[in-house]
Amino acid sequence: MKYTNKSINSYIGDLEVEFYPWTGKNERDYLSLVEKCNKEDKEATDKDVLETLIFPVVIKPDIKTLNKLSSEQQKLLLIKIREVSISDEITDDVICPECEKEQVIKEKIKDCISYKPKSFKDVVVQDIQITWNTSPHFNNTKKDEVINSIYNEFLCYVQDVKIGEESYNEPSFKDKKEFFDTLPTKIFDEIFNKYTEMKDELEIRTPFKCKNCEHEDTIIYEHIPNFLWI
Numbered sequence: 001m002k003y004t005n006k007s008i009n010s011y012i013g014d015l016e017v018e019f020y021p022w023t024g025k026n027e028r029d030y031l032s033l034v035e036k037c038n039k040e041d042k043e044a045t046d047k048d049v050l051e052t053l054i055f056p057v058v059i060k061p062d063i064k065t066l067n068k069l070s071s072e073q074q075k076l077l078l079i080k081i082r083e084v085s086i087s088d089e090i091t092d093d094v095i096c097p098e099c100e101k102e103q104v105i106k107e108k109i110k111d112c113i114s115y116k117p118k119s120f121k122d123v124v125v126q127d128i129q130i131t132w133n134t135s136p137h138f139n140n141t142k143k144d145e146v147i148n149s150i151y152n153e154f155l156c157y158v159q160d161v162k163i164g165e166e167s168y169n170e171p172s173f174k175d176k177k178e179f180f181d182t183l184p185t186k187i188f189d190e191i192f193n194k195y196t197e198m199k200d201e202l203e204i205r206t207p208f209k210c211k212n213c214e215h216e217d218t219i220i221y222e223h224i225p226n227f228l229w230i
């Protein structure tokens, strides 16, 4: 005996996606994962989230294509599934920076998010030139903690490296890691900052107007507050 859910069609940029809303089982699987992570005093990784909340409900595209989504695109997909499965609103407790009065804000998710697609061009720093792969495969790069995931995602985007007159076309992940691990911080940071400006970006922000003193502000979130079931 099975309940037949209706699937939803949507878009991530120009990629068509089709998925089912989460079921009670998806919810329990995710909560078990969070409980396990809490016990081990760590956070759920992007890979954990992909495997418990995205893979089981997405019909289209296939897993291979899902592994090519950037972290920001995965977040966007997660937001779309959450909107239809749980609620299209977010609520947050905010303390006014002016009068310090606490209040609750309630916003539609679609009014809080904006997505800027990536726009890569070659980067040259001193005698190093980097060209980018705009559609790399990310499997296995998202299993680490956040800082390493961000670095690994960067490494996946690197396609060719030219050092002086020497060209390295499509070096392996291991070779790229060795190269960037051995670069002086100053040069690495300059390359990484340029990459950060060109990569895609999901921004979550909401206007805030205090009900007490009318102070106006914009709240920028790292993550959507009270996003899933917890």
Ligand SMILES: [Zn+2]
Pocket: 096, 097, 098, 099, 100, 101, 210, 211, 212, 213, 214, 215
């Ligand atoms: Zn106020």
